Amino acid sequence: MLKIYNTLSGQKEVFKPLKPKRVRMYACGVTVYDYSHLGHARSALVFDVIRNYLQFSGYAVKYVRNFTDVDDKIIKRASEEGKTSAEIAEKYLLAYQEDMKRLGVAPADVEPKATEHIPDIIRLIKTLIKKGHAYRLNGDIYYEVKTYPAYGRLSKRKTEDLLAGARVEVDERKRDPMDFALWKSSKAGEPAWDSPWGRGRPGWHIECSAMSMKLLGKTFDLHGGGMDLIFPHHENEIAQSCAATGKEFARYWVHNGFVQINQEKMSKSLGNFFTIREIFEKWNRKWRTNDERKRDRLTAEALRYFLLTTHYRSPLDFSDVGLQEAKSALDGFYDLFKRLRESSVETTTSDVDVRVKQVIEELKNGFCQAMDDDFNTPAAIAALHRLRGEINRLPESGLSRQVRERTVKAFRKHGTVFGLFQIRVKDWEFNVPTGWMGQGMQTSFPSQPKEWRPTSGVTITEPPLPLIDEEKEIQRKVDERNEARRRKDFKRADEIRAELASFGITIEDRPDGTSRWKR
RNA sequence: GGCGCCGUACCCAAGUGGCUAAGGGAGCAGUCUGCAAAACUGCGAUGCGGCGGUUCGAACCCGCCCGGCGCCUCCA
Structure with a gap:
C-alpha cells in the first residue's frame, strides 16, 4: 500500500488514484x-523514479513535464546574446533533453511547451475574467487573490502574513499587492501573441494550469516539483x-x-551551482573507455x-x-554480477536453490516496503545491499547457472526503477584513479559567494591512464602469469x-x- | 517579522513511541591466498545537538536553549 507525503495535508497519505490502476502526473x-x-x-x-515505481507497482502512468519557453529570464538572456527568445528557448530546451538522456531520465509521455498552448492559456484567462477572478489593467490581466478564499492552503x-513580509516592488495599480499577472502586454521586440487584451504573453503560472488540465483533465492525481515552487508557483496554479x-x-x-553546496542551496542567484554537463565532463574523464556513451552511462549510474x-524530501x-x-558501493554490486557471470559450475544443491529464492523474496518485500x-x-x-550480502555469503561455486541468472535478473529488475545495474558487466569499470579530482574543478566552494567561479577554469591536470583495449592482450598476460605461478616463479x-x-x-x-581480471 | 525544515558513529544516511539504532563508504583485526585482490567474519554510536518534561517505556511526543538552512522575490 503506497503512501505519499502530500504537501497539501502535510502528512503521508494512502495513495488512491482517481481511476484505479491509472495515474496521471505532472x-x-x-x-x-x-x-x-x-x-x-x-x-x-x-x-x-516515482514514475518508474508506479509502473513497477502495476499502474499505467501518464506523465507530463512541461517546458516554460516564454519568460522574463529568457527575454533577458536573448537581449544579452543578441538572439531571439525562441532561439534561446530552443537551445536550452535541446540541452535539457540531452542532459536528461545522459542521466538516463526517460522523456515524459508529453513534454508540452507554453508557446504551443497560447490559445488554451487565453481561454483559461477568459474564464477567470468571466467568473470574476481576474481583472484587466490596460494590456495586463491580473488574478485577484482575494476572490479565492482558500489561497495559501498549500504553502x-x-x-496577511504574506503582505507583512512583502518586499516586492508593488505595482500600485494592482487592486492588491498579492495579485499576480496572468497576461502581460509585450513591449517591442518581446515575444507576443494576439489576445482579446492586445498583443502580449502569458504570466509565469498560468501555463502550467492550462497545460496540465488540458493534457490530464481538470482533476488529476499527482503534481510535483522542487520545494521552491510551493510558493508562489503552485499556490497560484491551484488558485x-x-x-x-x-x-x-x-x-x-x-x-x-x-541540492546544496556546503549546506547552502544550490542556485543560480547564489552562483554556487554545477551544471549537469560539468559533472559529466569532469567524471567522464575518470573512465578508461573511449566510448563517450559508455562513459556517460558510468557517470550517470x-x-x-x-x-x-538521500530521501527525496x-x-x-x-x-x-x-x-x-x-x-x-556500485562496484560491490557489479563485482558480484561479474563473479556470478564468470562462475562455471552447473550444479547446485537444492537447499541453496531454496535459500536464493528466499532471499530474492526478501529483497522484493524490503524494496517495496521501503x-x-x-x-x-x-x-x-x-x-x-542485503541481497548482495546474502548472495555473497552463499558458496559461489555451488550456484547453478539458473540460480545465478535468476539472481542477476532480480537485481536488474529492481534496479530498473532507479536506473541502476543497467550497464553490461564487461563495461563496468572498477579501478578508477582517485585523488586527482582536486586538481581541476573545485570540489567545494569557499563560503564567500562573490568569489565563486564555478563554471570556468575546468582544468584536469592528470591524464587518464593509458588504455589497453585489447582483451586478448590482457588475457595473454594473465595466462602467462598463471603459467609462471604454476612454475612457482612468483617474481615473474x-x-x-x-x-x-x-x-x-x-x-x-x-x-x-x-x-579473473577487471579494469 | 511570518511560515517551515534540519542536527543519528570518522563520512554519507534510514528509522519518528516498545525486539540487539537499517544500509553504504572509509578504517582496523581475522579467515582465505605464494603474496595480493575479491569475498566472508569480527570491531566501531549504553546512545541519536543540549537541558528539562510527558509516558511503564522516547532518537522518535511536548517545552526551552544551542547550531545550521529554506520559503515569504526569479528559482528544481
Whole structure:
C-alpha cells in the first residue's frame, strides 16, 4: 500500500488514484534560459523514479513535464546574446533533453511547451475574467487573490502574513499587492501573441494550469516539483485552476528538497551551482573507455545512486566524496554480477536453490516496503545491499547457472526503477584513479559567494591512464602469469601483475589456479 | 517579522513511541591466498545537538536553549 507525503495535508497519505490502476502526473520542468544544474537533475530524477515505481507497482502512468519557453529570464538572456527568445528557448530546451538522456531520465509521455498552448492559456484567462477572478489593467490581466478564499492552503500561509513580509516592488495599480499577472502586454521586440487584451504573453503560472488540465483533465492525481515552487508557483496554479473549474485540481502534491553546496542551496542567484554537463565532463574523464556513451552511462549510474541515497524530501549536500562513495558501493554490486557471470559450475544443491529464492523474496518485500513508504529510496537501496550480502555469503561455486541468472535478473529488475545495474558487466569499470579530482574543478566552494567561479577554469591536470583495449592482450598476460605461478616463479608473476596494474587492471586469482581480471 | 525544515558513529544516511539504532563508504583485526585482490567474519554510536518534561517505556511526543538552512522575490 503506497503512501505519499502530500504537501497539501502535510502528512503521508494512502495513495488512491482517481481511476484505479491509472495515474496521471505532472511535474514542473524547467524554464529554458540556461543550462540545467544538479538541482534540476535531482528533481527530474525524483519524478523519473516515482514514475518508474508506479509502473513497477502495476499502474499505467501518464506523465507530463512541461517546458516554460516564454519568460522574463529568457527575454533577458536573448537581449544579452543578441538572439531571439525562441532561439534561446530552443537551445536550452535541446540541452535539457540531452542532459536528461545522459542521466538516463526517460522523456515524459508529453513534454508540452507554453508557446504551443497560447490559445488554451487565453481561454483559461477568459474564464477567470468571466467568473470574476481576474481583472484587466490596460494590456495586463491580473488574478485577484482575494476572490479565492482558500489561497495559501498549500504553502500554509495566511494572506496577511504574506503582505507583512512583502518586499516586492508593488505595482500600485494592482487592486492588491498579492495579485499576480496572468497576461502581460509585450513591449517591442518581446515575444507576443494576439489576445482579446492586445498583443502580449502569458504570466509565469498560468501555463502550467492550462497545460496540465488540458493534457490530464481538470482533476488529476499527482503534481510535483522542487520545494521552491510551493510558493508562489503552485499556490497560484491551484488558485487559477480551482477558480476556473470549480473542481479539485491536483490531489497529491509532491516536492523534492534542494541540492546544496556546503549546506547552502544550490542556485543560480547564489552562483554556487554545477551544471549537469560539468559533472559529466569532469567524471567522464575518470573512465578508461573511449566510448563517450559508455562513459556517460558510468557517470550517470554513480550520480543516480548518489542522489538516491538521500530521501527525496531531504536536502542533499553535493560533494565529490559522496559521488566517489556511490561509485564504490556500485562496484560491490557489479563485482558480484561479474563473479556470478564468470562462475562455471552447473550444479547446485537444492537447499541453496531454496535459500536464493528466499532471499530474492526478501529483497522484493524490503524494496517495496521501503518504496511504498513515501518513496524511501535509501531504505530500498539498503534492501538491495542485503541481497548482495546474502548472495555473497552463499558458496559461489555451488550456484547453478539458473540460480545465478535468476539472481542477476532480480537485481536488474529492481534496479530498473532507479536506473541502476543497467550497464553490461564487461563495461563496468572498477579501478578508477582517485585523488586527482582536486586538481581541476573545485570540489567545494569557499563560503564567500562573490568569489565563486564555478563554471570556468575546468582544468584536469592528470591524464587518464593509458588504455589497453585489447582483451586478448590482457588475457595473454594473465595466462602467462598463471603459467609462471604454476612454475612457482612468483617474481615473474608479480612483475606481470604490476605491469597490468599500471594499466589499471586488477588480477583476482581463483582457487583453481585460473584468474579473473577487471579494469 | 511570518511560515517551515534540519542536527543519528570518522563520512554519507534510514528509522519518528516498545525486539540487539537499517544500509553504504572509509578504517582496523581475522579467515582465505605464494603474496595480493575479491569475498566472508569480527570491531566501531549504553546512545541519536543540549537541558528539562510527558509516558511503564522516547532518537522518535511536548517545552526551552544551542547550531545550521529554506520559503515569504526569479528559482528544481
